[in-house]
Every structure is written in structure tokens, then in C-alpha cells.
Amino acid sequence: MHSLILRTGTRLLLALMVLFSLFILWRGHNEPGGGFIGGLIAAVAYSLVALSFGVAEMRRMLPADPKTILGAGLALAIVSGLFAVVGQGGLLADPYMASRWYISYTETGEKGFAIGTPVLFDIGVYLVVIGGILAMVRGLMEEL
Amino acid sequence: MSWLVAAPILVPLSTAALCALAWRSIPAQRGISLAGAVALLLCAIGLLAQVAGGVQVMQMGGWKAPFGITLVADTLTAIMVLVTAIMAVAVAAYSLGDIDPVRERNGFHPVFHALLVGVGGAFVTGDLFNMYVWFEAMLISSFVLLALGGTKEQLDGAIKYAALNLIATAALLLAVVLLYGLTGTLNMAELARLVPQVQNQGTVTTVAVLFIIAFGMKAAVFPLFFWLPASYHTPAVAVQAIFAGLLTKVGVYALLRTFTLIFVGDTGWTHGGILLWIAGFTLVAGALGSLATKDLRKALSWQVVAHIGYMVMGLALYTPLAIAGVVFYLVHDIVVKTNLFLGAGVARRLSGSSRYEGMGGLFRSAPILALVMFVPLGSLAGFPPLSGFWSKLVLVQAGLAAQSWWIVAAALVTALLTMMLAGRIWAEVVWKAHPAGDLAGLGGFSPGRRVALVAPLVALSLVTVTIGVWPEPVMDLAGRAALGLLDPAPYIEAVLGAPAPQPTMVGELPVTPAAPGQGGAP
Numbered sequence: 001m002h003s004l005i006l007r008t009g010t011r012l013l014l015a016l017m018v019l020f021s022l023f024i025l026w027r028g029h030n031e032p033g034g035g036f037i038g039g040l041i042a043a044v045a046y047s048l049v050a051l052s053f054g055v056a057e058m059r060r061m062l063p064a065d066p067k068t069i070l071g072a073g074l075a076l077a078i079v080s081g082l083f084a085v086v087g088q089g090g091l092l093a094d095p096y097m098a099s100r101w102y103i104s105y106t107e108t109g110e111k112g113f114a115i116g117t118p119v120l121f122d123i124g125v126y127l128v129v130i131g132g133i134l135a136m137v138r139g140l141m142e143e144l
Numbered sequence: 145m146s147w148l149v150a151a152p153i154l155v156p157l158s159t160a161a162l163c164a165l166a167w168r169s170i171p172a173q174r175g176i177s178l179a180g181a182v183a184l185l186l187c188a189i190g191l192l193a194q195v196a197g198g199v200q201v202m203q204m205g206g207w208k209a210p211f212g213i214t215l216v217a218d219t220l221t222a223i224m225v226l227v228t229a230i231m232a233v234a235v236a237a238y239s240l241g242d243i244d245p246v247r248e249r250n251g252f253h254p255v256f257h258a259l260l261v262g263v264g265g266a267f268v269t270g271d272l273f274n275m276y277v278w279f280e281a282m283l284i285s286s287f288v289l290l291a292l293g294g295t296k297e298q299l300d301g302a303i304k305y306a307a308l309n310l311i312a313t314a315a316l317l318l319a320v321v322l323l324y325g326l327t328g329t330l331n332m333a334e335l336a337r338l339v340p341q342v343q344n345q346g347t348v349t350t351v352a353v354l355f356i357i358a359f360g361m362k363a364a365v366f367p368l369f370f371w372l373p374a375s376y377h378t379p380a381v382a383v384q385a386i387f388a389g390l391l392t393k394v395g396v397y398a399l400l401r402t403f404t405l406i407f408v409g410d411t412g413w414t415h416g417g418i419l420l421w422i423a424g425f426t427l428v429a430g431a432l433g434s435l436a437t438k439d440l441r442k443a444l445s446w447q448v449v450a451h452i453g454y455m456v457m458g459l460a461l462y463t464p465l466a467i468a469g470v471v472f473y474l475v476h477d478i479v480v481k482t483n484l485f486l487g488a489g490v491a492r493r494l495s496g497s498s499r500y501e502g503m504g505g506l507f508r509s510a511p512i513l514a515l516v517m518f519v520p521l522g523s524l525a526g527f528p529p530l531s532g533f534w535s536k537l538v539l540v541q542a543g544l545a546a547q548s549w550w551i552v553a554a555a556l557v558t559a560l561l562t563m564m565l566a567g568r569i570w571a572e573v574v575w576k577a578h579p580a581g582d583l584a585g586l587g588g589f590s591p592g593r594r595v596a597l598v599a600p601l602v603a604l605s606l607v608t609v610t611i612g613v614w615p616e617p618v619m620d621l622a623g624r625a626a627l628g629l630l631d632p633a634p635y636i637e638a639v640l641g642a643p644a645p646q647p648t649m650v651g652e653l654p655v656t657p658a659a660p661g662q663g664g665a666p
Contacts, residue, residue, distance in 0.1 A: 067167045068167060071163070072165060074164060075158070095204055096147065
């Protein structure tokens with residue numbers, strides 16, 4: 001589609017939408033949001049590129065093939081649960097998906113920054129959604 | 145707790161992820177697919193060994209039941225996972241020689257393992273909502289596998305399959321929601337404790353019937369089976385085989401699980417009434433349908449329906465012997481059906497058609513293959529000493545003991561009709577001369593393809609013969625599984641822990657005894 005407005009708008013929006021999707025992904029750690037919705041937003045951003053500049057341009061902008069992104073996300077989600085293999089109780093003592101946390105404490109002993117394996121799972125979901133949707137978009141648009 | 149409980153989900157999921165990562169390299173995908181199936185088989189053997197020591201439970205992420213996601217494996221689960229894994233290896237090997245490059249490039253291998261994720265998840269889940277989700281996962285993968293290849297016939301079948309299965313899924317979700325409304329939980333062990341305490345048992349029976357409709361549609365029982373003969377003969381042979389072997393049996397497993405654990409309040413109506421009638425009609429309708437068609441693949445699809453009837457019959461009789469018979473039948477039927485569809489695929493490859501008039505000459509061109517094919521065919525018909533004989537014997541015996549004469553009659557008539565079909569297939573496909581003269585035989589395949597196509601047939605036939613001449617270990621296992629189903633106390637205790645906390649019904653306040661000395665209201 002050759003629409004000057006859409007192309008210009010997409011140039012402006014792409015970065016914003018991807019950043020917003022990352023924000024939503026991060027926010028989902030403790031508040032509404034998360035990998036699925038964030039992934040959808042990012043997928044919409046790239047779909048806009050596909051609509052205005054064509055599928056080839058979308059593929060050029062992506063770091064990898066959508067299917068590879070999907071596979072990587074799936075693998076990351078699986079791996080995020082495997083951190084539970086090692087734990088205080090010993091090998092395989094905790095169930096799959098038991099979360100592991102890194103928590104930093106301030107000098108006064110209060111909790112500071114905390115990050116754990118669930119966020120890895122969420123990033124995996126994020127990638128699976130992007131990969132899955134863009135693979136579909138690509139398949140549909142290449143047939144048109 | 146054992147990590148092997150999660151293996152039926154994790155192993156195929158990892159395999160699917162690795163296959164997707166290796167999207168560009170078909171040889172790598174083939175290797176990963178086969179290795180993943182073998183890994184699943186090893187885990188399944190380990191799981192079966194572990195459940196001998198009791199029900200294995202894993203609370204995912206450490207969130208305790210009934211609030212978290214619970215995975216449970218008892219003897220029945222372990223048996224089903226093991227049979228699934230054997231089929232996975234057989235079909236993964238067969239697909240190496242059967243699936244064409246176009247289907248491989250479009251992702252046959254990752255989707256095949258995604259299907260196994262759904263099947264494995266449905267077997268190990270301890271939660272009804274999760275079972276619904278695994279059914280969905282299975283369904284989505286099966287849509288892809290069914291439509292992969294994109295011929296007109298396939299899309300026609302896929303649309304019927306998708307439409308009818310979505311109705312079943314909606315019915316299942318509705319049933320799940322209603323049950324949640326009644327009890328406030330969907331953890332199956334918790335449900336087993338709470339459902340008998342629901343005031344309005346009539347509503348429970350209504351929900352139970354809704355579950356029969358939903359799972360029955362998935363299992364392809366009368367009168368909800370029409371999607372199966374309309375679609376199963378269309379996709380690639382490897383896909384047909386895994387569908388025929390596993391998908392409907394997951395529906396049977398779900399019926400078996402819910403109607404021994406949860407809905408046992410009104411067995412006279414749900415089991416002895418509805419399920420028994422369904423079983424009788426399914427048996428006869430499937431057998432007649434298989435005789436009415438002149439296409440080998442369609443006849444076998446109808447046979448899938450007919451033999452679901454035997455399993456539902458066992459569940460409907462609801463005695464320890466009958467339930468053990470169902471478990472035995474599940475094992476026998478999964479192996480035989482997968483084997484038959486794989487064999488039909490090879491026969492079609494050799495003769496160039498799957499209609500009777502275009503087939504024949506197998507005995508002359510590939511006598512060994514014909515003999516190997518006789519095993520599942522004879523077992524299907526129930527020739528002693530093959531596995532089909534023992535499984536039917538147990539069910540008929542259970543029927544006689546329960547004095548359900550007419551269901552026994554239906555089972556025996558169906559066995560007779562199946563024998564007719566086996567005779568017809570043997571005459572039309574194996575003995576009759578091929579209309580086009582002599583066939584090339586297996587020598588026409590490249591050596592690698594020959595091994596990939598024939599080795600699974602031989603292996604599965606060996607399994608059938610082994611179960612046939614040495615049925616005792618399998619029957620023993622089936623008996624253990626049946627005991628576990630009919631006495632769910634250890635299952636419930638394993639999931640919820642003992643002693644079980646006092647249940648709280650929705651809409652009621654927990655009754656706490658007033659502490660002494662504090663009196664009533666101030």
C-alpha cells in the first residue's frame with residue numbers, strides 16, 4: 001500500500017509502540033500488563049510496517065525470522081521454569097516453575113530491587129506472541 | 145514429588161521449541177523430532193516405574209492445590225503416557241519416510257510435538273479447567289496438522305472437524321463453568337470431595353450429562369461422531385495414525401477420569417443409563433459404517449468409532465473388572481489403530497489407491513508386510529491369542545457378570561461385524577490380484593524409506609503380539625489402574641495432602657465454634 005500518511009505515521013509510531021510494549025511487559029511483573037499484551041502491541045507495530053512498507057521490509061527490521069523468534073520465546077519460557085532444578089532443598093527438590101529471586105537490600109535492611117525468573121517466562125511469552133502473530137501476518141500477506 | 149510428572153508436557157514442548165528454532169534445517173528437525181519422541185518414551189517408562197510406589201504429584205511453582213496448577217500421575221496416567229510415547233516414537237519414525245518436503249517445510253515436526261504436548265497435558269493434569277486448556281492445545285495443533293498440505297479434500301475435512309470440535313469445546317467450557325459455580329473449585333481431587341456435598345444433586349447430574357456430551361464428542365461416540373469419518377481419512381498418513389490412535393482416546397480418558405472420580409453420585413442414570421446406551425449404539429453404528437464404505441481409510445476411521453464403544457461400555461458397567469477392561473482396551477486399541485493406519489498408508493503407497501477396487505496384490509508383492517499387517521487386523525477383529533481377543537473377553541465377561549445382556553449382545557455382534565470387515569480387507573487389499581497387475585513391492589522404496597515405513601509397523605505388531613500371548617502384566621497393570629480409579633482416596637490424599645481441610649461451600653459461611661469464655665454477641 002502506498003500511502004504517504006501511513007508511511008510517515010508508521011515511522012513515528014514504530015519506535016513508540018515497541019517502547020510502550022516493553023514498558024507494558026515490564027509493568028506486568030507486578031501490575032496489570034505482561035508478556036502477552038506487550039507482545040501483541042509489538043506485533044501490531046511490526047504489522048503496521050508490513051502494511052505500509054511491505055512484508056520484506058518488516059522481515060528486514062526484525063532481528064530474526066518470526067518462526068525463530070517464536071521458537072526462542074518458547075525455549076526461554078521453558079528454561080525459566082528449569083531454574084527450579086537447583087534449590088535449597090537440593091537437586092529436583094522444588095517443583096517445576098518454582099521461582100528464583102534476586103533481591104537487593106538497602107543499607108537499612110529494606111527491600112530494594114527484586115527480579116526473578118517469572119520475568120523470564122514473561123519475556124518468553126512476549127517473544128512467542130510476536131513470533132506467532134508476525135508469522136501469521138507474513139503468511140497471510142505473502143499470499144495476497 | 146517427581147519431575148517426571150511434568151515430562152509428558154515438558155519433553156514434547158522442548159522438542160517443539162527446538163524444532164521451531166531449527167526451522168530452516170529439515171534434517172535437524174527430523175533428528176530432533178525422533179530424539180524428542182525417544183526421550184518422551186524413556187521418561188514415560190520412568191514415570192510408570194515411579195507410580196508403582198504411589199500417586200505422584202507436582203504442584204507447579206510450589207503453589208499448593210486446590211489453588212495452583214496441579215499435575216498428577218497415577219497408574220492410569222502413567223499407562224496412557226507410556227502408550228502415547230510408544231506411538232510418538234512409531235509415528236515420528238514413520239513420518240521420516242512418509243511426510244513430503246512441503247509439509248515438512250511448513251512445520252510438520254514442531255506441530256506434531258505440540259499435539260503431543262496437548263495429549264500429555266490432558267493426561268497429567270489434575271484440574272478440570274487445565275484439562276479444557278490442554279484439549280484446546282491439542283485441538284489447535286490438530287487443526288494445523290489436518291490442514292497441512294492444503295488439498296481441497298483436506299480443507300473440506302478440516303472445516304467440518306474444526307466446526308464440530310469447537311461446539312464440543314464450547315460445551316466443555318460451559319460444563320466446567322457450571323461445575324465451578326456449584327462447587328467453587330475445579331481441582332479434580334477437591335471436586336471429588338465437594339461434589340457429593342452439593343445440596344442440589346439434580347444440578348450435578350445435569351452438569352455430568354453436559355460433560356458426557358463434551359467429552360463424548362471428543363471421543364466420537366454415538367450420536368456425536370460425525371466429524372470423525374468426515375475428516376480422518378484426509379491428512380497425511382502419519383497424521384491419520386496419530387489422530388486415530390490418540391485423539392479420541394484422550395476423550396475416553398477424560399470420561400474415565402471424571403466419571404470415576406467426580407460424577408459417581410447417580411451412577412444408575414449417568415453410567416447404567418446414558419453411557420450404556422451410547423456405548424451400544426456407538427458399537428453397532430461404527431461397525432456398520434465401516435462395512436458400508438469401499439475406501440480402506442474410511443473403513444478404518446469408522447472402526448475408530450466402533451471401538452470407542454467398547455471402552456465406553458466398560459465405563460458404563462462400572463465394575464472393577466469392567467474398568468480394568470477399559471484400561472486394557474485403551475492400550476490395545478491405541479497400538480492397533482495407529483498400526484492399522486500406518487499399514488494402510490504403506491498399502492496405499494504400494495497400490496496407488498485407498499479404494500478397494502484399486503487395491504490388491506499385497507500378498508504377492510510384499511508377503512512379509514502382509515503378514516505383519518495381519519497382526520493388527522486380526523487383533524482388531526479379536527482373533528485369539530492377539531490383544532483384541534483378551535480385551536474383548538474381559539469386557540464381555542464384565543458385561544455378563546453385570547447381567548447387561550443386550551450390551552454383551554451388541555459387543556459380540558460388533559466383534560462379528562469387525563471380523564467381517566477384517567476378512568474383507570484381507571481379501572480386497574492383500575489376497576486379490578491388483579487390477580494393474582503385479583506391484584513393485586517394498587523393493588521400490590529407497591532403503592532408508594523402507595526402514596522408516598516398515599520398522600514402526602513391525603514394532604507395533606510385536607507389541608500387539610506380546611500383549612496377546614503374555615497379557616498378564618498388562619492386565620495386572622490395568623487392574624491396578626482400575627483399583628486406583630474406583631478407590632480415589634489415595635489420589636485425593638496425594639493431591640490435597642492429609643488430613644484434608646474442612647471444605648467450604650460457596651454461599652455458606654464457615655461455621656467456627658465459639659471459643660469458650662467469650663460467649664455469643666457482646
